[in-house]
Amino acid sequence: MNIRQINEEYSVSGQITVEDVDTVKELGxxxxxxxxxxxxxxxxxxxxxxxxxxDELGIKIKHVPVGPMGVTPEAVAGMVDALEDFDRPILGYCRSGARSTATYEHALRQRG
Incomplete structure (x- = not known):
């Protein structure tokens, strides 16, 4: 897992595994x-x-898929919801972390 911190509330990573979730929890x-x-x-x-x-570890999780169409309004709305509802820090993941970064940036702009 290669976690990159965007800011104090949000970091990104490439694909995580089921086993990685334990490490994600240990990292806070x-x-x-x-x-x-x-x-x-x-x-x-x-x-x-x-x-x-x-869920077993008490970590909130949400699926906001971003596919070949790029960051859609639906994905931004899903990320805004996560930012409003989820405890921090939050880890976003995709294949490389790029979509997780882009979706977060769009959501921040949407929230104003």
Whole structure:
């Protein structure tokens, strides 16, 4: 896992595994947002599996997929909801962290 801090409330990472969720908790993250659509790549963990482990550990988690169309208004709205509802710090993940960063930046602009 290669976690990059954007600011005190939000960091991003490439794809995480079910096993990584324990480390995410140990690192102090309170919430997770997944920006990767299921089935994007062979062998990619499904969101439901990651979410199940997060739930077991008491970490809030939300799926806000950003696919080939890029950051959509729906994705921005989903991220705004997460920012309003989730405890911090939040970890966003996708394949490389780029979509998680872009979606967060759009959501910040939307919130004003």
């Amino acid at each position: 993250f309170k919430s997770i947002v997944c920006h990767r659509p299921d089935g994007e790549e062979f062998g990619q963990p499904e969101f439901a599996a990651v979410a199940a482990r997060a």
